[in-house]
Amino acid sequence: MENPERLARPEVQALTPYQSARRIVAAAGGRGDVWLNANESAESDDYALRNGRLNRYPDAQPAEVIARYAAYSGVSPESILATRGGDEGIDLLIRTFCTGGRDAVLQFPPTYGMYSVSAETANVRVVNLTTSPENGWTPDVKALEAALEKDPAIQVVFACSPNNPTGNLLSPEVVSGLINATRGRAILVLDEAYIEFSPDDTAVDRLERAPHLVIIRTLSKAFALAGIRCGFLIGSPAVIGMIRKVIAPYPIPAPVADIAEQALSDEGIARMKTRVLATLRRREELARALRALPGVLEVSPSASNFLLVRFAESARVFTGLWDRGIILRDQSRQPTLAGAIRITVGTDEENALLLAALTELLGEY
Numbered sequence: 001m002e003n004p005e006r007l008a009r010p011e012v013q014a015l016t017p018y019q020s021a022r023r024i025v026a027a028a029g030g031r032g033d034v035w036l037n038a039n040e041s042a043e044s045d046d047y048a049l050r051n052g053r054l055n056r057y058p059d060a061q062p063a064e065v066i067a068r069y070a071a072y073s074g075v076s077p078e079s080i081l082a083t084r085g086g087d088e089g090i091d092l093l094i095r096t097f098c099t100g101g102r103d104a105v106l107q108f109p110p111t112y113g114m115y116s117v118s119a120e121t122a123n124v125r126v127v128n129l130t131t132s133p134e135n136g137w138t139p140d141v142k143a144l145e146a147a148l149e150k151d152p153a154i155q156v157v158f159a160c161s162p163n164n165p166t167g168n169l170l171s172p173e174v175v176s177g178l179i180n181a182t183r184g185r186a187i188l189v190l191d192e193a194y195i196e197f198s199p200d201d202t203a204v205d206r207l208e209r210a211p212h213l214v215i216i217r218t219l220s221k222a223f224a225l226a227g228i229r230c231g232f233l234i235g236s237p238a239v240i241g242m243i244r245k246v247i248a249p250y251p252i253p254a255p256v257a258d259i260a261e262q263a264l265s266d267e268g269i270a271r272m273k274t275r276v277l278a279t280l281r282r283r284e285e286l287a288r289a290l291r292a293l294p295g296v297l298e299v300s301p302s303a304s305n306f307l308l309v310r311f312a313e314s315a316r317v318f319t320g321l322w323d324r325g326i327i328l329r330d331q332s333r334q335p336t337l338a339g340a341i342r343i344t345v346g347t348d349e350e351n352a353l354l355l356a357a358l359t360e361l362l363g364e365y
């Protein structure tokens with residue numbers, strides 16, 4: 001048949017796919033020696049499979065992984081669903097709670113790109129309540145209440161804390177405001193992909209009194225396991241039970257469960273915490289050095305493993321570093337982020353290479 005792509009759903013034909021860090025660099029033929037663009041961990045542990053016999057289907061939900069994540073996060077196992085990364089969690093929430101062609105999700109840009117990509121893929125409308133740097137990118141709870149009142153199609157509200165790419169946390173007051181505004185009205189999703197870098201700020205303790213709240217977690221960031229694609233949804237057993245109906249029968253491959261189980265052992269969690277402390281130290285050193293450079297207008301406070309930096313000439317900085325094999329994430333086209341580049345905290349060596357290249361580039365500034 002000629003042009004079989006014409007058979008794709010219209011919204012898929014029109015879709016701009018998520019521009020993953022890897023995809024952008026591959027498309028542009030970038031070489032890249034220093035990868036500070038995807039908020040991955042700069043360091044890795046070294047894992048080996050403990051069970052190499054793979055002839056059987058895995059558990060639908062790997063019991064020991066769930067038990068360990070439940071203990072780690074302080075909830076009961078019925079409140080947890082293991083997913084193929086946090087990204088599958090986002091997709092499942094939309095597919096479980098939104099009807100394509102009718103419903104909508106709400107988000108607070110600038111924020112993580114997958115909420116809108118997953119929604120658009122499902123022909124679900126996206127309502128944007130853009131936040132402002134003047135109040136530290138804090139969602140406007142009053143505006144959310146008004147939007148929910150005006151637009152009955154909104155089924156899911158996505159908020160991210162710490163937020164990617166701005167790095168800011170939601171205050172307990174704002175979290176309360178979001179929970180109250182959505183109660184009995186919509187699912188509230190708090191994306192805590194980076195919460196290990198600010199562990200006291202988790203909203204997990206809110207779940208008991210907020211059955212419409214769902215928290216997204218991942219092993220991709222602080223646990224240094226972006227390569228295995230493993231994440232979690234935490235929510236009330238009622239909500240998790242609904243999503244369980246939608247998830248594929250065997251979403252977690254046995255080798256992934258094997259490694260996730262090791263990462264969630266006492267030793268694995270201790271290693272993660274040590275790595276987080278080192279990352280926080282390096283983040284503060286990098287922020288201080290960046291603030292001292294000419295042409296750096298602002299380094300936003302961060303509660304995560306990355307920094308959002310506003311440059312006087314961000315395009316020149318971005319391509320200048322790119323040409324030197326240092327790959328960052330350009331954020332300048334996101335609302336309110338003109339001139340902004342997101343920089344993942346690297347190893348001491350990577351951060352030194354970045355600063356040396358920047359000093360060279362901005363010296364010419």
Ligand SMILES: *Cc1c(COP(=O)(O)O)cnc(C)c1O
Binds near residue numbers: 084086112217220
């Ligand atoms: C990285 C990230 C995720 C999920 O990543 P996975 O690798 O799919 O687990 C979710 N939300 C935000 C904000 C992220 O930055």
